[in-house]
Amino acid sequence: MNDIMNLFSLNGKNAVVTGANTGLGQGICVALAAAGAHVFGVARRSCDETAAKIAAEGGQFTEVRADLSDFAAIDSILEQVHAHADRIDILVNNAGIIKRCDAIDVTPENWDAVDFLNEKMVFFLSQAVAKQWVADKKGGKIINIASMLSFQGGIRVPAYTSSKSAVMGMTKALAREIGSRGITVNCVAPGFIDTDMTRVLSDEQKDHLQAQIPLGRLGSVDDIAQSCLFLASDAGAYITGVTLHVNGGMYMG
Numbered sequence: 001m002n003d004i005m006n007l008f009s010l011n012g013k014n015a016v017v018t019g020a021n022t023g024l025g026q027g028i029c030v031a032l033a034a035a036g037a038h039v040f041g042v043a044r045r046s047c048d049e050t051a052a053k054i055a056a057e058g059g060q061f062t063e064v065r066a067d068l069s070d071f072a073a074i075d076s077i078l079e080q081v082h083a084h085a086d087r088i089d090i091l092v093n094n095a096g097i098i099k100r101c102d103a104i105d106v107t108p109e110n111w112d113a114v115d116f117l118n119e120k121m122v123f124f125l126s127q128a129v130a131k132q133w134v135a136d137k138k139g140g141k142i143i144n145i146a147s148m149l150s151f152q153g154g155i156r157v158p159a160y161t162s163s164k165s166a167v168m169g170m171t172k173a174l175a176r177e178i179g180s181r182g183i184t185v186n187c188v189a190p191g192f193i194d195t196d197m198t199r200v201l202s203d204e205q206k207d208h209l210q211a212q213i214p215l216g217r218l219g220s221v222d223d224i225a226q227s228c229l230f231l232a233s234d235a236g237a238y239i240t241g242v243t244l245h246v247n248g249g250m251y252m253g
């Protein structure tokens with residue numbers, strides 16, 4: 001077997017991570033950089049905090065400014081990355097939004113905004129990167145951030161739930177269709193993780209959730225980041241089309 005540390009090494013790899021300025025995206029950037037990758041963090045605002053965390057550990061990070069609610073972001077991201085790197089080796093589609101609203105009140109505008117960012121951009125950014133991988137025949141790894149709600153359904157988040165189920169479906173479709181080109185496509189499906197997205201929950205709601213988690217706590221950013229590192233590294237080389245539950249056992253389906 002390969003040296004165990006080398007299995008997780010991303011030395012010499014270039015990784016693009018969306019939603020890099022905060023939350024899970026920031027943690028994923030830090031983890032991939034700690035494993036040796038040059039991380040290109042995509043965000044619509046400053047990634048100074050992420051850059052500082054990575055610099056403190058001697059890692060490599062380049063900020064890529066793009067607003068993923070605009071389709072033009074795809075070409076812009078590729079252009080900005082290729083100004084510094086020959087190729088992308090890893091793509092983590094992490095950026096996402098949630099709009100809470102009773103199902104009976106959801107508007108088409110609400111639905112489209114969530115769907116565009118969480119689903120359509122995930123597919124078309126993946127497509128753009130995969131096109132390069134098919135052309136250069138060197139393969140690559142895509143990791144999408146789905147959700148426990150991809151399986152469970154969520155209350156007051158119908159567009160979000162739908163988009164995250166779609167992410168899981170497109171992961172399988174891509175994994176099956178382009179696996180022969182040396183490309184793996186997987187999802188990480190977080191449960192309830194302590195980030196801005198869940199900070200809006202009341203203490204009462206959090207206590208209620210925690211009581212349903214066999215491991216007895218909300219997840220941390222590191223819990224998700226380490227799962228992404230596994231799938232991005234050679235340690236996960238023979239895994240594709242999978243959605244990895246990272247939820248403390250709250251959902252085991």
Ligand code: NAP
Binds near residue numbers: 019096148190
């Ligand atoms: P977060 O703290 O709200 O981060 C979301 C990220 O997406 C931010 O960087 C945000 O940038 C970015 N983003 C949103 N709209 C964008 C746009 N138009 N262009 C570029 N970037 C945009 O949430 P998080 O918890 O870290 O979530 C990260 C991913 O994990 C999401 O896909 C989410 O659905 C998924 N997830 C989270 C949990 C959880 O419990 N936290 C559970 C399951 C799945 P701004 O700061 O500029 O808005």
